[in-house]
Structures are given as C-alpha cells and as structure tokens.
Amino acid sequence: RGLATAKAPSSLLASLDTFTDRHVGPEEREVRHMLSQLGYESVEAFVADTVPPSIRVAADDVSNASIPALTESELFNRARELARANKPVKSYIGMGYHNAVVPPVILRNIMESPAWYTPYTPYQPEIAQGRLESLVNFQTMIMSMTAMDIANSSLLDEATAAAEGMVLAFAHAAHKKRTFVVDAGVLPQTLAVLRTRAKGFGIQLVVGDASAALRDDAVRADLCGVLVQYPDVDGNVKDFGALAQDVHAAKALVVCATDLLALTMLKPPGEWGADVVVGNSARFGVPAGYGGPHGAFFACIDSLKRKMPGRLIGLSRDSQGKPAYRLALQTREQHIRREKATSNICTSQALLANMAAMYAVYHGPAGLKRIAQKVHALTQVLKALVEQSGYTVTNADFFDTLTIDVSGPAKGAAAVHAAALAAGINLRRIDDKRVGVTLDESVGIEEVLKLANVFASAASAPPLSPLHLPPVAASVVPEPLRRASAFLPHPVFNSHHSETEMLRYIYHLQSKDLGLVHAMIPLGSCTMKLNSTSSMIPLTFPEFGNVHPFAPTDQVQGYFEMIKELEADLCKITGFHACSLQPNSGAAGEYAGLSVIRAYHESRGEGHRDICLIPVSAHGTNPASAVMAGLKVVPVKSLLDGSLDLEDLKAKAVKHKDNLAAFMITYPSTFGVFEAGVQDACSIIHENGGQVYLDGANLNAQIGLTNPATCGGDVCHMNLHKTFAIPHGGGGPGVGPICVAEHLAPFLPSHPVVPVNGDQAINAVSAAQYGSASILLISWAYIKMLGGTGLSESTKAALLNANYMAHRLKDHYSLRYKNKNGRVAHELLIDLSEFDKAAGLKVTDFAKRLQDYGFHPPTCSWPISTCMLIEPTESESLEEIDRFCDAMIQIRAEAADVVAGRQPRDNNLLKNAPHPIAVLATADAEWNRPYSREAAAFPMPWLRERKFWPTVSRIDDGELGPCNAETGR
C-alpha cells in the first residue's frame, strides 16, 4: 500500500492516463524493495520515523478530496477551455511589452525542447558548454546593441533590472549619496518596483523631468544616479547626452532603460554616456505571456563589473588548454558574500535569454535592422494616417510608439478605446485626452490600416484605404540620434540564417549539455524532478502566449481562473491564507515576504523592528534579501548534529526583542533533516515580537505530511521551479510566490497599472502584476494532475528515494546528519573531508569524476564546503538511483587507490576527471597517465551502452583572470 495506491487503477472502468503513475519514478515492487532495505513494513512506518509527529498534518489534509486529480487528457481539455476563455484581442499597448514573432525553429527546439529546458544553471561547465556558449551569445548581443563594455546573462525583468541599476549607483556612491532621479518617461511598473526597492535601502526617489530635477542643487549634492527610458514610455526619442555629462559631473551614474530593437536604429546608450543599461529582451522572439517570463538584461561600463548583479559567463581554458566557457566573477554572488552581496539574484532567465540570443543568431544584424525599419516605417504610416483624420501626435520623434492627442477629433479617449475594442484592438490607456499606440514585428500594413480606421471612425473622419498610404523613409529619427556604429559583427550572428543551419546549431549546442533527458541531476536543494510534457504543452498555446499583461481584465478570464486555482491550491498546501504569485524567483519571494513582514510591523507602529535572525546554514540569498528589505542580519548557530542551536536562537531573540523583525528558516533544513524543534524555534520568535519567514526551497519534503503554517511560519516562499515542476531552463525561469498567514495578507504586493490587493499593500516587486504569468500554467497543471493524493505520495517517494540512497552510501561515505531514527529528509549531505586530509582529494574531484560516469554531480560545497548535498527527488527510479550509488561507490574505490598510494596524488582518475573524447584520442606517447583509457572512459559496464560525454576537460574553478566575456565567436 502507500505509494502503490496512487499507481493502481481503482476499477476496471477507471481512467488510465493518470499522472502520478508517470511522475513518480519507483514502481510498486521498487518501493517494496527500498522499504525492506530500510527495514520497514510500510510507507507509513517509514514516514513516521522520518517526519516529526508533532508537525504532521492529517492524512487527508492534502488529498484528492481537497485537490481533485485530473488525468492527462482531462488537463489538456481543461487547458484548452481556459485558453478559449482568453479573448483574442490584439494589443498595441506597448509599455515594455510587445507581440513577439517567435521563429518556429526556436519555439519548438528550444522553448518546447526538454534538452534545453531541463538542465540546471551551468555550474558544471564541462557538461554545459552548449548553453554557456548561448548565454555568451546573449551577453555579446547585449554589449553590442547597447555599446557597453560588459553584460550579464539575464535578470528577472526590466523593472527589477532597473532597481539593480539604482542599487549599483547607490553602492557606487559608497552608500553616501541617497538621491536617485527617475525621469518622467520611465515605465510606471519600473517606477513602482524602484519605490519598493528604494525603501529598503533608504534611497530618496525624485520623480520628474530629469534635466529639471538636476537643476536643484540639493538634488545634485546628494545624487547617486539617474534613470532614463530610451525611447520613453510615450514614444519620445530624446537626446540624453547633455544630461549624462551633467550626471557625471555630479559623480553620479546614468542608468538607461532601453529597447533592443530600437537600438538597431538609435545611437546606443554606451555612445552617449550611459553607465548602466537595462531592458527586456523579450521582443526578440519571446512571447508576451501575460507578463513573462522574459530575459531582462543588464550591461555596464567595465569599471562597474565587480558590482554587477547576476551571472556572468566568461571564456576560460580547460586543463588541456582548449577554450571553454564558465561562470565568471562568482565571488560577487550571495553564497560567498552573503549579507554583503550586491544583489540577491540567483535563478534568472536563462531559457528566455537563450531564446532571444538565438533570435539574433537567426536574424543577424541585417535581419534585425530590416525588422526595425519595417516597424518604424509602419509607425510613420500610422502617424500620417491619424493626422489625416485630424489627430495630433504629441511625441515629435519616435521609433515605434505614438502618443496621440484625441481630445479634439474624438472628443476624448473613451470613443477611441470603444472603437478599438469593437475592432478587436487594445490601445494604451493614458488619460482622457491621450491614447498610446505601439507597433511591433507582428504588425503588417493591413493591421495599420485597421488601426488608422479605428481612429478615423472615432473622429467620424472618412475611412482610409491603401490609397492613402504616405511615402516612408528608412528613418525619421533626428540625425544626431541615429545609430552610425555597426552591431553584431561576430560570426555567430552572421552564419546561421537558414532554418537548416539554425537547427543544427541548436542541436550542436544541446549535444554538449547534460539535462534530465540524460540522467539524474541530484542537486541538493534544487529538486530536479520530472518536468512533464503534459504540463509543458499548454504553455505554448497561442492563447496564452499572445497576451499583454495590461490587457483589460475581461479578456484574460482564462488566465484569471488558472491563477485563482493555483493560489488556492498553494494556500491549501502551505496551510496559509493568501498568496501572491508576483515574485519571479525564490530570492524575489524572500525579498517580497520580508517586505511584507516589514509593512506589517509598520502598520502596528513597529517600523523600527529591523533585526533578522538567520541560521548560518541558510542559503546565501537569505541574508542578501534581508539586507535589501532594510534588515540587519544576525546569524544563529547550528549544533554539531546539524540542528539549529535553540539556545543561541533564544539568546539572540531575547537580546534583540525590541527590534526583532524576523527569523528566516529553511525547513527541512539545508542540512537535509527535519528538525524536531522547529515549532519551538518559531514560538521563541513570536514571543519576542518577530515574524517567521520560512524558506520553502525544501517544500518538496513537506507536502501532505506537514506544512509551513503548522511548522510555525507566518510567510513562506515556494520555488515553483523546484517543488512544482517548472523546468529550471538551464538557469531560469523560476517563480517564487509567497503564501502568508491571514494577518499578513493585506500587505501582499500591489501593482501600479493593474490593481491587485488593497491599500495596505506594499509596492510592486516585479514588473508584471502576476510576474512570470505564463509559466504558472506548468505548476497549475502539475498540481491539478497529481491531485492532493498524488502530491502527498510524491513527497513520500522523495523521502524514500533519499533515505534509500543514504542507506546504500552510508558504509562508503560519511553521512553528515540524520535524525535520531537514522532518517534523512528528502536529501542527504555526505562529507568528503577525510579524502582531502588523506590524499588531497577535494569535493570537486569527486564531482568531476561523476561526470565520467555520465551523471550530473550533486550540489557541491554547500551548505558545507567539504560536503555534497544529494537530492534524488520522487521522479527517479530505483534503477537510476542504484546506478548512481554504484558510481559513487566505485569512485570511493578509485579514491582509496590514491589514499593507499596505488595511484599518484596529482595524476589519477579523480584529479584528471572529466575525460572528454578528445583525451581518449591522445597519441600513446602523450597519454602519460597511470591508468588505461578504458578505466578513464568506461569504469562501469553500462557506460559502454549509454554515457553522456563531457566535451571539455576540467575547467579551473578559481577566479577568471581577465574576464573575457566577449569571445568574438
């Protein structure tokens, strides 16, 4: 029984395409085998030993009674129903979002391909050269389009990227100058996110015409930076060159939010003095998706690179001297710098950045320019036509956006919007007098005529026909603002322009990357489970892709229903009262949750509470987020057995009780055990006036057995890209929703354009009201198909798989922590320090050698530097787990040879790992290794039939020398 129930049909007539059956790896006989190895008669007995009884919820709390299960075909039909509930109205709203034309070859072979969407962030570069190259293409594209020195490999969205720019300017001013000017032309959602973020850092925003603001001496004296939008929200193309000089004279930085397509025609920000350039790359072939996910970008001048947030890929060399890519400047990241990190960003938007980069590879500079010129030419046509109908366009210069004064001809905006809606068109709602129109790649001349006729009819002007088309120019941008410099001269952007070449390039890159399509990725804390096809299919229905986030509510009822259902299910699962889906990563969820806690304290007149207790074992994003929320971090110790030091916690809580804001805890802990004292810890915090933030990265161990509310939390985030099966995308997208107890619900994030939540709400934390809305479909589908029972059974399988693995490895490796019954949670921590002491073998050596066995290594050196954290998830079968354990045990034997002196310390199977094919072809004279090619490549018999090959030799893990991010390839 137990897991088996979820897998066997209940009657001859029952539906059979049930998802739990396919999602959970172990079959019934495998479950029985694992239980018997662990010495249990039943799954229940095993769970009872694993999860503390004090925190268990009722067996039917999360069951098919509370969350009914749909079959895979029922889900498909339901998703089609929701898709049809979204109205097909075409949006010309602009404001940072466009209708994308996704090249089919990219849609199907990247966005819909598990080879691209299942890999993890490329922390293991030897088995990730494909997406590393593609991310370098992204960086190179951003650098070239913006004319900046360096760019990162994506951020979450344009608004948070702008906020990162602001924070960088503040840091550049050594936190001494606190005034940041936001030009009036900046997108409203960006402004809202800046407001939220400024608060935590104590930055003063001055909003208005930037040049005017700078005339104020007080502003100049305290200025750390200025943000401008180029072109601005109303479509103006302004020359910010003089402003930049002014800002620099004040020793402050210019941050510019911009548009990649416009930059094919406009002088790039790097050529008129911007220090930081941010934006959204989604109009390069990524669907609007009701707000996301999209790859935002961040570029800066060379001198700022060490302060730059996010991941940066650089060109390095492997141990054979072959060029190879890897993450660079990692020392800037939170897991190293913790509360001193420049940013909390971790999961970003790799998949979408890769799509945008591939779009540029496919179109090349000439193709991109043609697209921009077409959009610009059609905008000229629209301008001339609406002027024929008597309207005035208020922005003199433009690329693709017009702001139209409708007060005369149409007697106000209402008539225009009504005519537009009748024609199936959304326009930007500015105010009573003005209407905005933004064109994009998807628009053709017929649609421009249709648009023009909307305006004509609202003005009762004569209808327009193709006969009225005016002549157009390649560019009507003022000469000094035109781009003169070339862009994207690199071979990669000038080679793959036929679909055949493009497809081969995509397949070539993917052949270098290990994903879930190849083998287990047992990364502890990352929950790399099945990303089912059935949950991925609705995502690319056009009815979900072609939706502007600011489309009127009545047009997005399909999205609404899905969102309400997902929120309700997440509340059920966490035991909480309300949910915000806005944060678009786990770290963003942390920041949002802590901001909510601050707002709660403030609402009670306790705005001074600013101490945040965080265990030393916490993920680096925790302290970084706390600092961003304006909190001071006080670390809490762990005991030798890995559990939280409750004495230390109590002492610090009491000590800081007047200022205690929050306690952040990960549960089960990052050490991989369910601590029995979690409720006591939470009580201590509550008794001292604090709120408990539960980092839900490990929620996969809880569902149906316990929940964050029962554990004692007030708020938690979930990583939908871990627990709820959104694929990791090679480094994002993710979603980090937060669920909160009732007293915190009023403070959940709002949005400046589309109202969500009430007047106590904190400001927005993401650009779009529901963050990366389209991928919510994946988690929604996952939950609906498993149903409550399948969700709970999945948790049990995840625990069983991890404990079986711990059992198999425990005689060969030192298992660092377990509970008093000998049980781990859903992951296990093994300590390799003995090998370092005995023979200089490091965690990395074991990890790289695992690559030779065809596996992705577990999480290395985190949360303890000498350890590996291993998480198999429920989706792995016994066979795969055994294969992994066999490999680990064999590597243990290989290490023993080194320890015993049978193999040299500096030239052995581990130190030389991994062994790519090129190494096997080394001439005999140069082989020079005290082991055979055979032992290097095929240490286990099954590798002869099935093996994933690293494509380069070991790449040094240390800091890159000169960061060569632009490879020129």
Added chain:
Amino acid sequence: RGLATAKAPSSLLASLDTFTDRHVGPEEREVRHMLSQLGYESVEAFVADTVPPSIRVAADDVSNASIPALTESELFNRARELARANKPVKSYIGMGYHNAVVPPVILRNIMESPAWYTPYTPYQPEIAQGRLESLVNFQTMIMSMTAMDIANSSLLDEATAAAEGMVLAFAHAAHKKRTFVVDAGVLPQTLAVLRTRAKGFGIQLVVGDASAALRDDAVRADLCGVLVQYPDVDGNVKDFGALAQDVHAAKALVVCATDLLALTMLKPPGEWGADVVVGNSARFGVPAGYGGPHGAFFACIDSLKRKMPGRLIGLSRDSQGKPAYRLALQTREQHIRREKATSNICTSQALLANMAAMYAVYHGPAGLKRIAQKVHALTQVLKALVEQSGYTVTNADFFDTLTIDVSGPAKGAAAVHAAALAAGINLRRIDDKRVGVTLDESVGIEEVLKLANVFASAASAPPLSPLHLPPVAASVVPEPLRRASAFLPHPVFNSHHSETEMLRYIYHLQSKDLGLVHAMIPLGSCTMKLNSTSSMIPLTFPEFGNVHPFAPTDQVQGYFEMIKELEADLCKITGFHACSLQPNSGAAGEYAGLSVIRAYHESRGEGHRDICLIPVSAHGTNPASAVMAGLKVVPVKSLLDGSLDLEDLKAKAVKHKDNLAAFMITYPSTFGVFEAGVQDACSIIHENGGQVYLDGANLNAQIGLTNPATCGGDVCHMNLHKTFAIPHGGGGPGVGPICVAEHLAPFLPSHPVVPVNGDQAINAVSAAQYGSASILLISWAYIKMLGGTGLSESTKAALLNANYMAHRLKDHYSLRYKNKNGRVAHELLIDLSEFDKAAGLKVTDFAKRLQDYGFHPPTCSWPISTCMLIEPTESESLEEIDRFCDAMIQIRAEAADVVAGRQPRDNNLLKNAPHPIAVLATADAEWNRPYSREAAAFPMPWLRERKFWPTVSRIDDGELGPCNAETGR
C-alpha cells in the same frame, strides 16, 4: 539577382517572416560565389546550360502569380482556420480506425522531434542504431502480440498489408492456384484494395462466409489462401481454428487481419493456425489523422520469411564483435530482384511504427492489458444499457465493437444517427437496420452514458444515469478464445514506465542516429531537404489528429479545403489535369499510375496491352510495380553517356507496338542528368500506342523550369517525402500522389466507403480515401509558404548546389555523367571503380569513412554498383557543401595512401571505418593500426568542435546468417 530576389524584402513595409529565405540554404553572396566558380554571370545563364531549352516552361508558369506565397505566420493562421473548419465530433465508427491517446512524451519527443522525423531509412546501420533498436521493438511487439515467428518493421496500411498477404499466398502456391477467399467480416476498404491487387495478378476473389466458401470443391482445388478479420468488422469474435485446419488441408495459407489491443485478451492468431497476420498498429498511440499515416504490420511463420514484403531488422555484430542491428534479408528487395521482387514496397511507416512501439514500451504488458480491459468493460456497460432501452446487439461475442439492431426500438438507423449527431457523435453507418459502435482507449464512463442516452432517446426510452451501470467482468470472451499466453515479457517493455525513464530511453536511442539536425544527408534520389518547423506544426493540432477517415463530409471541411488546394497546386506544378492523393508511398503511386494506364487501355478496348518498357537505370520499384499491375517488363538500354538509348527504345516500342502499354521513365534520369531526348522518347511511345509514366522522384529538379507534362508524360507520381518536404521519418511515412493528363482522370482510384471519383475509377489502392491524409498538411504548407516563385527558386538552388559540388569534386573523383555543357542536374554520380581495381577499396569503404567525418554517406552502389549518387538539395548552405567536399577530397588522399602502398590494403582508415568512441579507448597493446587514433577520429580540424559519432564499428553488409529478429532485449 535570381535567387536573391526570393530572399530580399520588396519594400520597407513588406512582411519579413518569409519562408524561402529560411528554406533555401545559400545566401546571396554564396550564390554569387558558386556561380563565379562555375563561370556564370547569372543564375539564368547557369539554368540555360543545365536544363534543355526544348522542355523549359515560361518563367512565370510557377510563380507567386499562380501560387501566392504566405508568410510563416500567415500559414499558421490559415492552418488554425482550417483546423476550426473541421467539426469536433467524436467518432465511434471503428472499421479499423480509433481515437488514439498519444502519450504526451511520445507526441512531443518523437512525432514532433526532428531528431526522429528527419533521419533516412536506416541503410547505414552504424549511424542508425537508435531507430533500428526501436524498429526491432516494433517487430518484437508484433511477434509477441500475434504469436508469430517473425514480423517486419511496418507496411503502409492494413489494406495493402492484407493485399501483400494475398500475394504471398499466391506465390506460396507457386502462382498455380488462383482462388483467394475473403471472409465476409473483412473491412470493406481492405476488400477494395484486394480487388485492385487481385486484378494485376489474375487472382480470383471469392467473397463471403469463408467456411461456407471452402465447402465448394472448385474453390478448395484452386485455393491459395483465405483472409479473415479477427475480431471482424461487426465486432464478432469468432474461432477460426477449424477453418485454419481446413485451409491447411488444402495446402493454402490463412491470412488474418487483426487488432493489437484485442490480442491482449484474445487467443493470438499464431496459436490457432494463422500463417500470416496483418493489421494497423495505430491504436497504439498514433492519431487517426483522417486516415493516416499509420504503421501497418505484417507477421508470418518462419518458413515464409524470405517471401515476406517490407523491411526486416535483425541483430548482427560489428567488426569488434559487438551486437548491432541492421536491415536483414535485403536480398528480397526490389532493388535486387527487380521484376521478380515479392513486393514493390520501399518507403514504409517507420516513424509511426516507432510511435506504436514506444507506446508499448511506455505502457508495458500490464498497462496494455488494463487499457484493453477498460475498453472491454465499457463495451459490456454499453451493451447492457442499450439492451435496457430495448435494442438487440447482434454480435454475441465482442471485444470493443457492437452491432446494434435498431429496427425495432428506433424504427431504423436514421433516428439513431440523427440523435447521435445532435450529441456530437458519429456512429458506424451499416444499413437501415443496423448501427455500429466501437469503443477505444479515449472513451470514459461519462461518454458511454452519453452514447447510451443517444440510443435511449432514439427509442424514446427513459434516460440512463450512473445508477443504471451494470456489473462488469474482466472478460466476457468465450473461454476457448481467451488469451492464456503471456506477451511482451522482454525487459524493454518492462522498464520505462515513468515519464522520466521513457524520455531518457527516447533520447538515448536518438543520440545514436544521424539526422538532418546534425549534418547533410546527401542521398541521391532521396532529396533530403529541410523539413521546416512551420510546416510540421499544424500536423499535431488536435483538430487534424482526431478525425476518423469515414467521418461525414460536412465535418471535415478543413481537410477538404487543404486537399483541394494541394491537388490544384500539384496539378499546376506537374502541368497535369487531375490528382489522386491516395497512394501512400512513391511505389504505391507507381502501382496506382500504371493501374490507371491499364484501365484507360481497357476503356478503349485495348486491355491486352501489357508490355511495359523500363530503362535499366530505373529504380527497382518500377519493374516491381509494373508486374503488380499485370504488365510484362521489357528493359531498355542506356548509352555510354548515360542517356537513354533512343534506338533501342524505338526498336522495342515498334516491336511491341500492338501490346505496348507503357513506358516508365525517371526525369532527370537516375544518373543525374536532364536528357535532351525526353520528348522524343515520349513521342515514340505515343506513336506506338503506349502511355508514358514519369517517375517523379526527381521532380525537385523540375519545378518551375519544366514539368512532367511538358516532358511528354501522361501520368507521374510525386514523392511528397522528397520534393515536398514531408520528413522521411527514419523510413516513412511518405505520400506518392499521382497527377494525370485529362484523358486519364476518369480512372483515378476510388474508395468503397467514401466515394471519390466516378464510375470509371479503378478500385482503391490504399485503405483510406486520401491515404495518409494528415501529413498532406506538411506539403500543403511547404507549397503555400514558398509560393510559386520560391518553389522555382528552390529548384535553381538545388541545381546550383549540385553543380558546384560536381565542380569541386571533379578533379578528385571521376564524374560519371554530365550534359554537353558540362552540367549535371540536381545530383551527381561519381564512380569509384578505379580504387577497387587499384587497391580493393569499395564504395562501402568510402561511405563508412564518411561517417568518421560526421556525414551521412550518399546513395551507394545505385543506380550503378561502383558509384555514389550525391544530392545536396537546395537547403544546404555553401559552408556545409564545402565541408562535405573537403571531407571527400581528404578521403581521396587517404585512399591514395592505400593505392600507393603507404597504408596496407586490409588495415587502413577506410577499411576500418567507421571508428566509434569505444575503439578510441582500445588499450595500446590492442590498437594495432598503422595510423593514430587522432587520424581515425579527427581527420579534419572542425571535427574537434562538431562531430557526429557512429556508435558501433562496421557492420557486415552481407546477408545475415540466422536472422535473429527477436533480440530478447
């Protein structure tokens, strides 16, 4: 100019997602380079030297004026419009077609994956072990389900498979006995195809109750075989054991058409005496698709295996002794046996067979049994419910199909069908009194209640609710007919039942196979061009997949429009008057076309005309098809320059003028040149009373420049899977429509269930009226997106690519044929006999060595045994063509080393090729080769960055010893 026009937008406002731009490989500068290398100033001048002026059509004959071009997004929208024009009515019609439940993991990762759909038939086993293994799974599955000794790797459809069974029975009787009994329970479309096929062979069909027929002594005396359907068309499950004994007593064969799902519960045909078992595997996860494509199967007893039609995969060993798969028993095929071949089948249904096999891998024997039991249980429920409403079920025993007498309760079938249609349901239309219902995997209990209520309402009986559900049994099949034997015990069917495992198995197999996603596949005569994503996307819209071929016409208007447009475009392209899309392969097209010619002669009282002239250079399917159409083959010689010997043609035409039926010609010829004399040849035939059949395999060289009608033909087939971009699927599906001149139009094939064409029409040649209807969407999209201009430009690019390749290779290899201007057509033939003479190096050695360079070899030893036939197609870029030529030239140098004695004759880079990774890992002591691993694996520098690896060493090309088709894996 020339090609460039198709690639550059016409104005700033023009649409930019134009397909020609992406489909044609060479960019403008590459075209200029190739032209200048060949010494031409313009594309026109080049074409003028290549295609004989006498056969050129006007420049605007095929242009955007005659076939307008849609952009990729316009095509997508048009396809959605057509999809919506098909009505979503659920079919319970049965008759061999079911609603399939395609597991999403298979849908997306096989059917929608270019890694699976772009490879060719696995003639190069070292780079095809993945699909070979999967096809072995298919064979194994068929053998196990049917309990037969051997099975092939798919046939075109159930009806043609049954016809092959009949012909095998006829051959088994040494063509001495001509009577073949068709039981009354056989599907009507199967009977129709048998009638067509019987005619050509002079077989006499006796249709009726088989046991009764056998009581006739005359029948027994002349009996070659009997065909039964199990279960039969009305749903009866009969015991044919006694009949089988009777048939065997008459020394004839029993052919059984059956259903794989039923065989999980019914005693398999192999256990009651069937000699041949055929059927359609599509209900194992392949969409109905308005008739196809589907993988049909053919299994037989061991003693018949050498007469079995189609491809058979067997387990062999590579030169290192490692087990490896390859095509077996190839000596049976037409390219060897020509007019003595057992069948003309060439392209079959590999992709669909692989889907069905993967479905069985995913469900396993227990899962399949559960599905069958559910279907059977629901059928029991339906029977009980309709009986409650007063109906009588006329078939006593059943698996999933009921024939219901409606004459009483509903006073005839009309009322029932009306009620059904009102409920969105199609039932089988049998006659006024009887209605058929077939259930399948997609049906749930709610739908059965809905069905039952259709019957209840037509009988004015009280509505039924879940309360009326009767008890059900696991099986109500009579005990002696129940299956007792186990099936699918093999590990592969009992391992991959989670989606994670399944996905990894699919990816593991595909990693062994070279497809267009990796490199050029320059197979002469196969036209392996881009299979664009945009043309593949509509194929898997559910509105096209879930359509029964016998659904009422008003429900399939989307299909109809597409079919009419495709027919019209193909007529425009060929210059002919009418089109039949029914033949589902090129060979089936040949057979259909020749049968049409015969019918034409008959209609004129010239039914005696039975001589078919065929050049010796013709493809092996030509003579095989001619024989099937009842023609006698007379070969025609070629001249030394490769052209047809017009003297010989004339002499034979005159000699046979009283009986001359047809002349079959491939144009441009299989030798890769446009012969100037084609019109003369056709005149000679016409003057002597014959008709000209043009084999359109090489149509890719003609479109827009000439056409089959202008060349002088009366009928031609097209391979949509060559010229019109249907992907080859690793060995099918294909479509072989025929276009005909006006005088032949009345004779195009008909269909017994859905009327197409008039009363002079020949009988059906395929099971479904439009053959493999769903994949017609691909060619339709291809033509619509290129438009006439893009089609013509593609032809020119194909010619240019081939001529440039010939130019680069001509100083290194002996180019066998060219025209008087030195030009080849769209492919080139190089002769390698000098290397055999000088050093024993064969064509195969060059081919296998090309694998080491990461390329798929060209067509080998056909149409001339010492040659390679190379066809680059228009989709390859200059870079890829140069890479291929560089490889060929380097191999020439490697061969020179052997010729010069610098490398031994029996141990060199060519003879030992290919070199898989495992060979590189060979221990030094065993390396034993007079060259380095480096030279073996990386003979060109670019291979270090990008190389496709063969997974096994050379597999012997000779006949397999004992054919080990069941591998037990």
